[in-house]
Amino acid sequence: MIRLLKFFWWSIVAVICALVLGLSGAFLYLSPNLPSVEALRSIQLQIPLRVYSSDGKLIAEFGEMRRTPVRFADIPTDFINALLAAEDDNFANHYGVDPTGLMRAASELVKSGHIQSGGSTITMQVAKNFFLTSERSFSRKTTEILLALQIERQLTKDEILELYVNKIYLGNRAYGIEAAAQVYYGKSIRDVSLAQMATIAGLPKAPSRFNPLANPVRAKERRDWILGRMYHLGKINQAAYQAAIVEPMNASYHVQSPEVYAPYIAEMARAEMVGRYGSEAYTEGFRVTTTVPSDLQEHANNAVRQGLIDYDQRHGYRGPESRFPGVTRAAWIQELGKQRPINGLEPAIVTQVDKTGLRVLTRNGEKEETVEWATMKWARPYQNTNSMGASPRQPGDVAHVGDLIRVLRNDDGSLKFTQVPAAQSALVSLDPRNGAIRALVGGFSFEQSNYNRAMQAKRQPGSSFKPFLYSAALDNGYTASSLVNDAPIVFVDEYVDKVWRPKNDNGTFLGPIRLREALYKSRNLVSIRLMQQLGIDTSIDYITRFGFAKQDLPRNLSLALGTATLTPMEIATGWGTFANAGYKITPYLIQSIENRDSQVLFAANPPTVPANEVQAAPNTATFAVHDTPALSPVSAGAGGEPQAPAVAERIVDSRTTYILNSMLQDVIKRGTARRALSMKRPDIAGKTGTTNESKDAWFSGYNADYVTTVWSGFDQPESLGRHEFGGTVSLPIWMDYMSAALKDKPPHQQAEPPGILSLRVDPISGRAATPSTPNAFFELFKSEDTPPSVNELGGSVPGSPLPADESAPIDLF
Numbered sequence: 001m002i003r004l005l006k007f008f009w010w011s012i013v014a015v016i017c018a019l020v021l022g023l024s025g026a027f028l029y030l031s032p033n034l035p036s037v038e039a040l041r042s043i044q045l046q047i048p049l050r051v052y053s054s055d056g057k058l059i060a061e062f063g064e065m066r067r068t069p070v071r072f073a074d075i076p077t078d079f080i081n082a083l084l085a086a087e088d089d090n091f092a093n094h095y096g097v098d099p100t101g102l103m104r105a106a107s108e109l110v111k112s113g114h115i116q117s118g119g120s121t122i123t124m125q126v127a128k129n130f131f132l133t134s135e136r137s138f139s140r141k142t143t144e145i146l147l148a149l150q151i152e153r154q155l156t157k158d159e160i161l162e163l164y165v166n167k168i169y170l171g172n173r174a175y176g177i178e179a180a181a182q183v184y185y186g187k188s189i190r191d192v193s194l195a196q197m198a199t200i201a202g203l204p205k206a207p208s209r210f211n212p213l214a215n216p217v218r219a220k221e222r223r224d225w226i227l228g229r230m231y232h233l234g235k236i237n238q239a240a241y242q243a244a245i246v247e248p249m250n251a252s253y254h255v256q257s258p259e260v261y262a263p264y265i266a267e268m269a270r271a272e273m274v275g276r277y278g279s280e281a282y283t284e285g286f287r288v289t290t291t292v293p294s295d296l297q298e299h300a301n302n303a304v305r306q307g308l309i310d311y312d313q314r315h316g317y318r319g320p321e322s323r324f325p326g327v328t329r330a331a332w333i334q335e336l337g338k339q340r341p342i343n344g345l346e347p348a349i350v351t352q353v354d355k356t357g358l359r360v361l362t363r364n365g366e367k368e369e370t371v372e373w374a375t376m377k378w379a380r381p382y383q384n385t386n387s388m389g390a391s392p393r394q395p396g397d398v399a400h401v402g403d404l405i406r407v408l409r410n411d412d413g414s415l416k417f418t419q420v421p422a423a424q425s426a427l428v429s430l431d432p433r434n435g436a437i438r439a440l441v442g443g444f445s446f447e448q449s450n451y452n453r454a455m456q457a458k459r460q461p462g463s464s465f466k467p468f469l470y471s472a473a474l475d476n477g478y479t480a481s482s483l484v485n486d487a488p489i490v491f492v493d494e495y496v497d498k499v500w501r502p503k504n505d506n507g508t509f510l511g512p513i514r515l516r517e518a519l520y521k522s523r524n525l526v527s528i529r530l531m532q533q534l535g536i537d538t539s540i541d542y543i544t545r546f547g548f549a550k551q552d553l554p555r556n557l558s559l560a561l562g563t564a565t566l567t568p569m570e571i572a573t574g575w576g577t578f579a580n581a582g583y584k585i586t587p588y589l590i591q592s593i594e595n596r597d598s599q600v601l602f603a604a605n606p607p608t609v610p611a612n613e614v615q616a617a618p619n620t621a622t623f624a625v626h627d628t629p630a631l632s633p634v635s636a637g638a639g640g641e642p643q644a645p646a647v648a649e650r651i652v653d654s655r656t657t658y659i660l661n662s663m664l665q666d667v668i669k670r671g672t673a674r675r676a677l678s679m680k681r682p683d684i685a686g687k688t689g690t691t692n693e694s695k696d697a698w699f700s701g702y703n704a705d706y707v708t709t710v711w712s713g714f715d716q717p718e719s720l721g722r723h724e725f726g727g728t729v730s731l732p733i734w735m736d737y738m739s740a741a742l743k744d745k746p747p748h749q750q751a752e753p754p755g756i757l758s759l760r761v762d763p764i765s766g767r768a769a770t771p772s773t774p775n776a777f778f779e780l781f782k783s784e785d786t787p788p789s790v791n792e793l794g795g796s797v798p799g800s801p802l803p804a805d806e807s808a809p810i811d812l813f
Contacts, residue, residue: 291436311712435573436606486504520667581658659756659780693719695714697713759787
C-alpha cells in the first residue's frame, strides 16, 4: 500500500514537473516573439469619423466599425456581473488562466476528438483579440496562455475588463458594449434594463447565433441562462431575477440617424478629412465640427426642395414612374420594397381611384392612405417644357390602379400628390465676413445623385455676372450716372465669316442710359460696350481679383453677358466681396477637428473682414445668432500658441462696393428681382441671371450677414421653358431661404465709407442738376468722380463714353 501511494505521489510530482518544464520550455521558445503587453495601455481602438453641425448636431458617421469606448467607471455593475456570469465567473480569483476551464476543454477534446471550447478566460480573450488570430491550434493557445499571464502581471482587473468590453464584436457592425446598446436598444449601456444587459452579455460567445434580431428565441434562452447564473452566484435577488425573466425581447435595429440632413456637406467634410489623414480618417475617432448651423441647412433644404417642386408642377405631370396593374397586394408591397424615398418624396402604389381622390399603399404596407383630389389638380399632362395638355377634371384623368407614384407627407400626416422633379438646383450660402459655409445644397437629392452641383457644376452665370464688370467700370472712372448707349451693335469676324448681333432679352433698345438703370434693367448692349471701352484684357485682369480662374473667362466681349463657366460656389465667393465692403474671402467648411481624446487638432483661423466695415445695427447682439465664434489658431501638427485672426485682403475700393450695393438694391426695388420686395428687407441686394434659351437660371444676393447664390437648370443643359428666368426659378428659392435665415434680424449692410458724396443729377444727361432741373434725383459718387453741372458746355462727362453734347447713338454698326 505504501509502495502504491509512493508511486502515485511520484507520478503526480512527475506530471507537475513535466507541465512546469513544458511551460518553461514553451515560454523560452515563444517569449522572443511575444508582443509587448505594455502596448495595451496605449492601444487605439477603431472609432468612426463623425461630422457635426456648428451647433453640435450629428450630420454623418463614416467607418466600418460602430464603436464608442466607455471607461470602466461608467460601466454598470449589473452588466459586469452579467458578463462575468456568462464568460468568466472566476475572473476575480485567477491570474489570467483558469485551470478548471482548461481541464474542461481538454476533457471535451478527448471525448469528442474535436475542439469544443477553448477554456479561455476574459484575460485570454483580450490576448487573442488584441494580439492573435482566431486560428485553432495548440501553439496559438499556448501563446495565448503566456500572454494572459503577462497581462495579469502588468494590468489591473479593471483595465483588462475595460479593454475587453470596448474591443469585442457584438453583431451588426457593433464593436464594444456601448455601440451594441445603441444598435439594439437605441440607448446607452448605462440606461438599458437588467434583461437587456444580460442579452448583450450573451453576445460575445456567438454574435450571430445569439443575436436578438436574427435569432430572438436563442437570444432569449441565452439571456435567461445568464440571469439564472447571476441569481445563483448571488449577484441579483429573486425579485430582480423574476422581473428580468418575464421582460419581452424588445431589441430592434437602431442606427444613429443624422440629426441634420446635409449629405453634400458630409461628403465634402469626409473628402477633406481623407485628404488630410488618409485611411486613418475612418478609424481614429475624429470629431469634425463644420461651419454649418443646423437650422440654416434645414432652411436651405426646404427652399430647394419646394422651389424645384413648384417649378416642376408648373410644367405638368410626366406620368407614373412604373405601372403594376393586375397584381396582388403582396406583389405591390414587394415592388415598393425596391423603391426608396427621394428627399421626402415617398413611393406609393395606387390601389383605388374614385371621385374624391386616390387610395395608395406606401412602403410600410400596413394600411392604405388617402391622397385628396385637391392636391392633384396641378397635374396637367406634360408635353414639353413649353406646353401641357388639358387640366384634369377628376382623379381618373391623372392616375390608375397599379401606378407607382410619389407622395409628400404633410406635417399633419396627410399625403399630397407629387413627382420627383426633373430639373436640379444648387444653393450656396456664405458668411461674407470670413467665407464660412453656412448652408449648401448640391441638388434635389443626394440619394438620387451625389453629384454636388454647388461645387462641381460649371455653368454660365448670365447676367448675375454683370456686377463684376460694373465694379470694374466704377473703379475705372465710370459713375452710376454715366451714360452708355443701349443701341444695336454688330461684330463681324472676317476670317471665319461670322456675324454676332447681341441683343437685349426683350429685343428693345433704350438709347443712352445711365449705368444704374442699365444694371437693374439688365441691358446686354450696355455691358458689351462697357467691356469694349474698358478693354477685354483690363476687364479680365480686374475680374480675376474675385478668385476666378483666367482660363474660365473667355477672352471676348461675350464675357460681358456671363458666358464664363463657373460653379455656384465660385459665384457666391465673388459676390462676397460686394457684401463685405471689398474684401476677398476664401470659403471653408471645417471649423475644428478633435481627436478621440477631445484634443483640438485643428481650428480654423480664416482671413476675416474688419468689424467696422459693416453698419452696426441698434442691437448688434442679435447678429450673433450664427456668427462664427472666436476663432482659434491653426494648431494641427504644431500645437502652437494662439494667433490673432488674419485680416482679409482688400481687392476693391469700399466706395465702389458701396455704390454698387445701392445699384444692386435697385434690382430688387425696380428691376428684375422686384418679387423680393415682399421680404420687406431694406438691406438686401442682388441680381438675376438667365442664359440663352433659359438653360441656366441664377440669383445671387446678400446682406452683410449672408451672401447666397442659387442656380437652377437641367444636368444636361436644355431649356427650362420660354417663360422661365432667374427671377421665376431661382429667386423664389433664394427668397425662401433668406427670409428664414434673416427672420427677426435687423437690417445689416455696409457702412458708408469716407469719400462718398450724394449729389442731385439730371436724369437725362447724368450731369449734376441745378435747382431748377426737373425730375432730378440724388446719386452716389466717389469724391473725385463727381460730374460737371448740367449748365457746363463742352468736354466729356467724366467716366462716360459719350461726349457731353452728343445725343446720337455710338457704334451703331
